[in-house]
Amino acid sequence: MGCRWAGLHCRGCTEAAVCVCTEAAQRLDGGCAGRGCTEVWLVAAQAGAAQRLRRRLGWRLSGCAGGCPRLRRRLKVVAVGFRDVLFHKSNTTCTDTPTSAPQVSKLQPPGKVPSSAPVLRTGAVNSASGSAYAEFGNTKVIVSVFGPRESKKAMMYSDVGRLNCNVSYTTFATPVRGQGSDSKEFSSILHKALEGAIILDSFPKTTVDVFALVLESGGSDLPVVISCASLALADAGIMMYDLVASVSVARQFWIPEVSSVVMVFLGVRGDESITCALSSCLGKNLVIDPISEEESYQDGSLMITCTPSRNEITQLTITGEWSTPRFMRQWSYALMLARSSGRS
Amino acid sequence: MSSTNTSSDLSSEMEVDAFRRLFPLRFHERHLLESIRPDARPLGKARDTSLALGAVASAHGSALAKIGCTTMLAAIKMEVMTPTTESPDEGCIVIDFHMPPICSPIVRPGRPAEAAPVVSKQLSDTILSSGMIDLKELSLVSGKAAWMAYLDIYCLDADGALFDAALLSAVAAFSHLEIPVVSLNDDGRVVVVSEEDAGKLEKEAVNKEKRKLKLSTISFSLTCILHKNYILADPTAEEESIMETLMTVVLDSSFQLVSLYKPGGPVLACTSAIQDCVALTRQRVKELQKILNEAISDMEVD
Numbered sequence: 001m002g003c004r005w006a007g008l009h010c011r012g013c014t015e016a017a018v019c020v021c022t023e024a025a026q027r028l029d030g031g032c033a034g035r036g037c038t039e040v041w042l043v044a045a046q047a048g049a050a051q052r053l054r055r056r057l058g059w060r061l062s063g064c065a066g067g068c069p070r071l072r073r074r075l076k077v078v079a080v081g082f083r084d085v086l087f088h089k090s091n092t093t094c095t096d097t098p099t100s101a102p103q104v105s106k107l108q109p110p111g112k113v114p115s116s117a118p119v120l121r122t123g124a125v126n127s128a129s130g131s132a133y134a135e136f137g138n139t140k141v142i143v144s145v146f147g148p149r150e151s152k153k154a155m156m157y158s159d160v161g162r163l164n165c166n167v168s169y170t171t172f173a174t175p176v177r178g179q180g181s182d183s184k185e186f187s188s189i190l191h192k193a194l195e196g197a198i199i200l201d202s203f204p205k206t207t208v209d210v211f212a213l214v215l216e217s218g219g220s221d222l223p224v225v226i227s228c229a230s231l232a233l234a235d236a237g238i239m240m241y242d243l244v245a246s247v248s249v250a251r252q253f254w255i256p257e258v259s260s261v262v263m264v265f266l267g268v269r270g271d272e273s274i275t276c277a278l279s280s281c282l283g284k285n286l287v288i289d290p291i292s293e294e295e296s297y298q299d300g301s302l303m304i305t306c307t308p309s310r311n312e313i314t315q316l317t318i319t320g321e322w323s324t325p326r327f328m329r330q331w332s333y334a335l336m337l338a339r340s341s342g343r344s
Numbered sequence: 345m346s347s348t349n350t351s352s353d354l355s356s357e358m359e360v361d362a363f364r365r366l367f368p369l370r371f372h373e374r375h376l377l378e379s380i381r382p383d384a385r386p387l388g389k390a391r392d393t394s395l396a397l398g399a400v401a402s403a404h405g406s407a408l409a410k411i412g413c414t415t416m417l418a419a420i421k422m423e424v425m426t427p428t429t430e431s432p433d434e435g436c437i438v439i440d441f442h443m444p445p446i447c448s449p450i451v452r453p454g455r456p457a458e459a460a461p462v463v464s465k466q467l468s469d470t471i472l473s474s475g476m477i478d479l480k481e482l483s484l485v486s487g488k489a490a491w492m493a494y495l496d497i498y499c500l501d502a503d504g505a506l507f508d509a510a511l512l513s514a515v516a517a518f519s520h521l522e523i524p525v526v527s528l529n530d531d532g533r534v535v536v537v538s539e540e541d542a543g544k545l546e547k548e549a550v551n552k553e554k555r556k557l558k559l560s561t562i563s564f565s566l567t568c569i570l571h572k573n574y575i576l577a578d579p580t581a582e583e584e585s586i587m588e589t590l591m592t593v594v595l596d597s598s599f600q601l602v603s604l605y606k607p608g609g610p611v612l613a614c615t616s617a618i619q620d621c622v623a624l625t626r627q628r629v630k631e632l633q634k635i636l637n638e639a640i641s642d643m644e645v646d
Contacts, residue, residue: 125501126413127448127581138401142500144446166453168444171496172403172419211445211453213498215417216400 120228122235130236134228137291138218143228145236147208161203165191165210167225173217186222189317193226193246193305196314199239208238219291223248226305226315242307244314250290250298251320368586376574383580388624390566390578391505393632395512395639397520405521407639409513412580413503418513420495420521427483427490435482435490439468441497441510448502448581463507466605467497470594471514474563474602481558484526491523504580505567507592512632515562519640522554563602564632565594566625570611577624591618593625597633 118136125131128144135141151162167186171178190212198208210233212225223246230244287294295301300320306313364371364382375381385391391412400406403419410416427434441464443457451457471477482491495517497510569576571587584590589609594602601622606613 125415125446126503127501128446131446140400142446146449149449166445168453170417170419170442170444170498171440171494172400172406172421175402177421177423177494209445213444213446213500215498216402218402 120231122231128232128236130232130234130238132228132232132235134224134231136218136220136224136289138216139221139224140215140218141212141221141224141228142215143210143212143225143232145208145210145229145232145238147236148203148206148238149209151205151207155207157205159204160200161198161205162207163191163195163198163200163210164207165194165212165229167212167214169214169217173214186225189222189315190226190229193244193315194229194233196312197230197240197242197244197307198233199241202239208233208236217292219293219295220248220289222246223289223303223305242309242312244305244307246303246305246315247289248301248303250287250295251300251302368582372583372586376571376576381576381583387574388577388627390628390631391580393512393635395516395635397516397639397643404524405517405519407513407516407520409509409516411505411509411512411578413501414505414509415500416497416506416509416513417500418495418497418510418517420493420517422521422524423492423494424484424489424526425492426488431479432487433483433490434479435492436479437472437477437482437493437495439471439495439497439514440464441467441499443499443502446501447499451502457502459502459506462607463510466507466592467510467514470511470563470565470603471495474561474594474596476515476559476561476563476596477518477557478560489526493521502581504582504584505578508565508567508578511563511565511594512636515559515564516636516639518557518559519562519636520643521557523557525554561596561598562633562636563594563596564625564629565592565603566621566628567592568621568624570609570613570617572611575617575620575624577628589613591621593621595622595625595629597629599626599629 119134121133123131124133124142125144128146130145131143133140133142148161151158155162165187167190190210194210210229212229214221214225226244226246230240233240234243287298290298290301298320301318303315303317304313305315358366372382376387379387381387383391393412394410396408398406399408399417400419404422406417406419408415408417425436427436441460443451443460445451445453448457482493484490495514497514499506499510566577567579568591569579569583569587570589570591576583576587579587579590589611590607591613592603592605594604596602604618
């Protein structure tokens with residue numbers, strides 16, 4: 001199976017990849033010279049799943065004759081891969097598995113293929129009031145929560161509780177020793193992400209300490225830290241409005257031998273309803289939950305933290321230029337709902 | 345007198361947890377009279393120990409050791425450096441012990457724990473002086489390039505006997521270590537060959553394949569608490585905070601004494617107490633050797 005578009009053959013597709021042209025895609029990407037010849041890749045685990053989804057939505061399968069001249073000029077092979085996010089209808093867990101595409105094998109050195117299922121566990125640290133351990137691919141994080149305990153004597157009296165966050169890296173977390181230099185701003189980002197969800201009135205005059213240690217950094221560190229921290233707070237019995245879950249999306253300039261538009265299908269909680277969101281950028285590719293190599297190729301990113309049951313966003317961080325921010329938000333948001341419903 | 349009377353009256357009415365918090369020493373002594381400890385261990389028995397090698401994929405050698413609840417993660421990263429002129433064909437090992445704030449309520453981000461530099465120095469003295477690793481094995485090109493091994497040990501959960509768990513994880517990390525392949529690049533410098541390029545190597549590699557470090561003798565340790573005439577092996581953090589006299593004995597695999605460390609404390613150790621501690625350590629070394637060998641063979645099977 002391949003996409004014949006500007007003479008490219010997708011040698012690296014997974015078992016089921018479908019190239020279609022859609023009217024909708026043409027409207028959104030705004031300006032493809034051809035007759036809506038924007039490719040959409042549906043990546044699924046098995047050929048059967050792709051067939052079913054395709055039938056369900058009634059997509060037409062057609063090749064893009066001629067190809068888009070604009071894109072043809074910009075084609076360049078860059079060794080970047082992407083990870084699929086698969087949602088199984090039967091159970092609500094979400095699994096990240098690397099594609100079987102050869103692009104991915106270039107990124108993952110032999111012997112370092114990440115385990116496929118994410119791990120989230122509470123009670124990792126016995127000395128703490130609450131703790132959690134999270135492992136997503138190669139990113140491993142431990143978070144401990146202490147408290148509510150007495151505030152430092154220097155602090156003034158306060159009616160509401162205080163939250164104190166600290167994120168640090170081990171020296172061996174990054175491939176180059178001692179490079180966890182972003183950790184200062186991560187502490188304040190974590191603070192802002194969590195403070196919206198914690199009921200601070202429930203522990204006046206005292207402080208809750210949240211300490212995170214990143215054992216190994218494989219990309220998307222901060223979203224994993226935030227999600228793990230909310231789980232640790234729940235384990236400690238701190239009153240919260242809801243758990244928070246976080247996801248990040250990186251935008252890359254291209255993807256080799258793969259089309260310009262990525263479509264992700266989500267199944268939510270076993271219903272037949274499928275939420276799908278399209279990205280609009282022509283020639284750009286969006287990678288969900290990027291690994292560190294994918295992050296190094298990014299030219300824009302979006303990180304969103306939200307509370308799933310209440311549909312509220314506690315934090316949104318965007319870097320780079322985004323032409324249709326509504327879209328990105330919708331997509332990430334929908335993704336994150338599905339993920340957090342899978343997690344908690 | 346009256347205070348002890350009132351406390352003994354109170355003690356009959358109080359709950360166990362409250363008594364444990366208010367009169368910790370009496371709580372533990374009542375257990376010691378029956379030759380048992382609050383977690384149902386006999387006096388000379390250590391807690392359940394487990395070991396996992398290769399916990400961290402980004403390091404060249406790593407191990408996670410757990411003694412009871414005390415958890416230590418050790419990882420080794422190798423870098424190429426130029427050796428000193430006094431010892432041109434020897435590499436170097438740098439050992440560092442960290443107690444991050446997650447491990448215990450006493451540690452705060454700005455203020456490192458008191459125990460951390462003590463254990464760090466103890467570890468580096470023990471490992472370097474025990475002769476476990478021959479530094480000449482870490483040499484690459486005599487006088488020009490040698491390996492610098494950075495061993496970082498992080499305490500993930502501090503529940504007593506920190507030195508024992510740290511030494512166990514360090515030793516296991518060295519057993520797991522695989523020295524990466526290097527080659528000379530165009531400038532005549534030795535660089536580490538990354539794994540992606542390993543297949544298409546035009547330059548000749550200085551060492552052809554990854555090799556494991558040869559450990560001549562492996563040291564294990566046991567920390568004991570001396571209290572009155574009791575000897576408690578492998579204390580928990582609660583026991584350490586109440587009964588303050590600790591003694592650490594380090595033996596190597598042929599049961600020779602590598603190090604004996606008794607940093608003061610209210611109880612003085614007589615010869616028989618020291619001999620008893622060494623005997624307990626000897627038993628513990630046998631257990632730990634078995635655990636380490638099982639962990640290594642599990643790794644090899646994988």
